[in-house]
Amino acid sequence: MNRVAGLACGALLLAGCATSEPGQPTQSSRPARTPVVRSIAVSPAEYVTMASSASLYVIKASELIVAREGGSSLANSARRFASDQQGVGGQLNLAGRRLNLLPPATLNADHQAMLDALAGSADPAATYVTQLDALLPQLAAFHRQYQRYGTSPTLRPVAVMAAPVFERESVELRRLKAR
Numbered sequence: 001m002n003r004v005a006g007l008a009c010g011a012l013l014l015a016g017c018a019t020s021e022p023g024q025p026t027q028s029s030r031p032a033r034t035p036v037v038r039s040i041a042v043s044p045a046e047y048v049t050m051a052s053s054a055s056l057y058v059i060k061a062s063e064l065i066v067a068r069e070g071g072s073s074l075a076n077s078a079r080r081f082a083s084d085q086q087g088v089g090g091q092l093n094l095a096g097r098r099l100n101l102l103p104p105a106t107l108n109a110d111h112q113a114m115l116d117a118l119a120g121s122a123d124p125a126a127t128y129v130t131q132l133d134a135l136l137p138q139l140a141a142f143h144r145q146y147q148r149y150g151t152s153p154t155l156r157p158v159a160v161m162a163a164p165v166f167e168r169e170s171v172e173l174r175r176l177k178a179r
Helices: 003-017 044-069 073-098 109-119 124-149 156-178
Strands: none
Touching (some): 044 109, 044 124, 044 156, 073 124, 073 156, 109 124, 124 156
């Protein structure tokens, strides 16, 4: 190491050991800064499993609403949601197959519980709206996170495509609620 670099390193080390003036807080007495969590990384397999279950839940829940609500504006939106999610599921299936990660054809326990609650609800339209109102923004954020931090370049384009779909559905659902 050259002499100037050695002096600079030594000065930095000594500066870190220096004591503060009386009455001034020391480095150790300052509150620790909480690190910012930027992402919760999920593996490609976890992404495929969660995204598949979410899309499948929206499809099945929407089909149930279409069957019960007929030609209502909610049923029309549910038809679009199911169609949108079939597209998301198709892209996920295609990308997953390229990675030898076949999306499961079943719902995870949370999504199955939501579908069961919807099927047994005395007011399925209200339950559907409530469930999707909570779920769609979470799913949009989930896909945005994978878009930014996902480790699979094969799956990131699926996340790029899926996030706006969930965001658009969330906006449409809020418009329905406002009526």
